[in-house]
Each structure stands twice: as structure tokens, then as C-alpha cells.
Amino acid sequence: MDSIVSMVARHVNTVRAEDKIFALNREAGSAALQLGKEKVVNATVGSILDEDEKLAVLPTVLRTLRNFPDSEFAAYAPISGTTDYLESAIQATFKEYRPEGYIKAVATPGGTGALRHTIWNYSDIGDAILTSDWFWGPYKTLAEENLRKINFFSLFDNEKKFNLNSFEMKVSELLDRQGSLVVLLNSPAQNPTGYALSDDEWEQVILFLKRAAADKSKRITLLCDIAYIDYAGKTSDTRKFMKLFSGMPSNLIIIVAFSISKSLTMYGLRTGAAICVSSNKAIAQEFSDVLEASNRGTWSNGTRCGMKLLSEVMNDKELLSKVDEEREELRQLLEKRAETFLEEAKSVKLDTCPYKSGFFITIPVIQPEESCELMKKDNIFAVPISKGIRFAICSVPLNKMKGIAGRIKKVLIY
Ligand SMILES: Cc1ncc(COP(=O)(O)O)c(C=O)c1O
Structure with missing residues (x-):
């Protein structure tokens, strides 16, 4: 040997x-x-x-899926997703709490794909990605696989409330060192703790990020991972904070990682989307362009029948x-x-x-x-x-x- x-x-x-x-x-x-x-x-x-x-x-989801014609299972979908699907994903994400601004969606294989593309396209190689110290393990894998590091703020203070102080300190510390910062927040029904930021806590987070974005040499991306949102309670309780995504400065964008894995119990169908909210039309278009290119350069197209499934469900009130x-x-x-x-x-x-x-x-x-x-x-x-x-x-x-x-x-x- x-x-x-x-x-x-x-x-x-x-x-x-x-x-x-x-x-x-x-x-x-x-x-x-x-x-x-x-x-x-x-x-x-x-x-x-x-x-x-x-x-x-x-059961209704599975029955709907089984009734699709062969072509829905076999054919390619457009690289960035079918038009119906993208509109349905936006609708399923925000419901009646759609923020003001330019909203663009690109299909990804589950929320994981949205996380990957965000890290790749919105941070520099070698950067630290910020998330909470209680976190879903693959965040670290996704950062490292894409040649980034992961860094943490403390999710809870001594009273088991959101530790805004730690969040602010870490964001500032990383922005002192880096030109760009991607922050990953999983809420509501966080994996692993089950925590959800209250609307007040969200407001504080957004206010602080807006303040940090006053330095126009910095680029800040807040990724909101809503993998479990449909198990967190009533829409009015779970999505109200999304209205806060309106009126962001151009150098602060929000990307929501949407997925049908849990919402439709279709974990293996690998259907999700990255949805961006920006107050700047060109920045939103750029998001759509770079994510489409990333799709082509990684897994190519998504799962057509998964896309069709969400649009069928979202476009039929009874269903x-x-x-x-x-x-x-x-x-x-x-x-x-x-x-x-x-x-x-x-x-x-x-x-x-x-x-x-x-x-x-x-x-x-x-x-x-x-x-x-x-x-x-x-x-x-x-x-x-x-x-x-x-x-x-x-x-x-x-x-x-x-x-x-x-x-x-x-x-x-x-
Ligand atoms: C916190 C969190 N985010 C994202 C995902 C992504 O799942 P998927 O890629 O199946 O949408 C999961 C799955 O377990 C998760 O726990």
C-alpha cells in the first residue's frame, strides 16, 4: 500500500x-x-x-399530489421556479401581512437551499455568519461548506428573554470587521428551543439593524427562517412582525426561507423558496438574478410537482x-x-x-x-x-x- x-x-x-x-x-x-x-x-x-x-x-396534500398528471412529476421546472409557485410561496409566507417594498422569490430545494444561496451570495468568503447560540446544527455546516465561519450571540438573557444586548454587541463587532453581514434568525417555533421573538423583540431587532445600516459602506442581510411557522399558532400572531420588513434602507435586505417540508408535511419533496424584501427595485431584481444563477450552478431546477402542489393548495380556497x-x-x-x-x-x-x-x-x-x-x-x-x-x-x-x-x-x- x-x-x-x-x-x-x-x-x-x-x-x-x-x-x-x-x-x-x-x-x-x-x-x-x-x-x-x-x-x-x-x-x-x-x-x-x-x-x-x-x-x-x-391526507389532503397527499391526495392532491397523487392526482397530478405524469408530466408534473417528470418535467423540468423553470430554473427559478414556476410563476404560479413563486406567487403562492409569497402568499403562503406573508398572508395578510405582506410588507411594502419589492418582493421577489426564487425556488430552492427546501429552506436549506434558501439558506445556502443567502450565505453564498450575501457574505464574503471567510466572513462570519451570525446566529444564536441555540441553533440548528446545519447552519454551521452550511457556513463551513461555503467557506464561511459561524459566530453566535446569546439567545437568552438571565430572565430567559431575547438577549437584545448580546445581539447588538455581536452585530456591531462583526460589522467592525466585515463589509457584509448575514444574520440567521429562526423564529417562530425555533429549532431547537421552541422560542419565538415577540413582536416587540422583532421591532427592536429591525430598529437596531436599520441603525447599523446607517453606515452605507456595510451590507446587511437578515435571513428569517420560518421553517416551523405554521405550527406556531394563528396567522395574526405568527406573521404580524413581517410588516416590519417594510421601508428598509437599500443596504439592508430581508430574505425569508420558505419551505413546504413541515407546512405541508412534504419533507422529502425538497420544495422551498428564498423570498427577498427590499425597498430598492434594482436590489430586488439583483437578488432574483443571482439566486437564479446559483440554482443553475448548484442543483439546477427544483421539484416541479412540489411547486405545483403548493400552487394548487394556495389557489383553491376549499383545498x-x-x-x-x-x-x-x-x-x-x-x-x-x-x-x-x-x-x-x-x-x-x-x-x-x-x-x-x-x-x-x-x-x-x-x-x-x-x-x-x-x-x-x-x-x-x-x-x-x-x-x-x-x-x-x-x-x-x-x-x-x-x-x-x-x-x-x-x-x-x-
Ligand atoms: C431550523 C430549520 N431551518 C430550516 C430547515 C430546512 O428544512 P428543509 O430544507 O427541509 O426546508 C429545517 C429542517 O429541519 C430546520 O429545522
């Missing part, structure tokens, strides 16, 4: 590691086979499972209200699971991050890996993240939720 140990190029520094969540899910599956499904709590999966622990899908009703059932199920967990957590004094809605509840601990190992001994499988444990309430049925907080509390290492 000769001595070559790696063939990849110098900029590739990926370490071979099995995806942690899929590995844990597999372990939970083996435990269930050995001990019986009822003995194992698998809180690793980031999709909604029903009370029989099967993937929950919205839309059926889909909304079916999703509302899932949302209420999540709410009940969360209530059960959190009430008990309170009574056994198990600390959690401030959860408002969504798929996950997070428990802050100092030694996440070790704590999760100990939980496994009691057949509870959850995901260790950098500052705690992510417990996916979306995948644990109500009858298994009882007693969980107490069992976790017993084994935790703080």
Missing part, C-alpha cells in the same frame, strides 16, 4: 461522521426491536409522528381550508405533548429553554453527551447539542410523554 491517506482538495475539512441524529434513531430502533416498542422513547426524529409513531402526513384544518390537528397534538412535558418539568424542577411552540423542547445541561448516554440506559433517546439536550416532542406520542421529565431529571449531569 502507498502512503496516500486523502484524495480531497485542501479546502475540504469535513470529518467523516455518521449523522448524529440518524445514528441515534437507529439505536432507538434496535432497542425497540429488542425490548418492545412500548418500552422505548425515541425523541430524536425531527418530523411529526402520529400517536402510533408513524410519519404524520396531511386550503382542508389542509389548514388537518395541520391544525397536528399543531394541537404538539401543543398537548408540550403541555404534558412542561407541566411535569415544572413540578420536578427540570429546567428547559423558554418554549412557545414547535417540534422541540430543549433542556440546558453542561454535559449533553454524557447526559444523553445516561438517558439511553433508561431507554430515552434524545439528541445532545452543544449546550443541552434536544427532545423532539414531535416524535413522541402522548401516552409515552407522561413521566418523561421526571425520568430525565433523575439522570442529568448539570
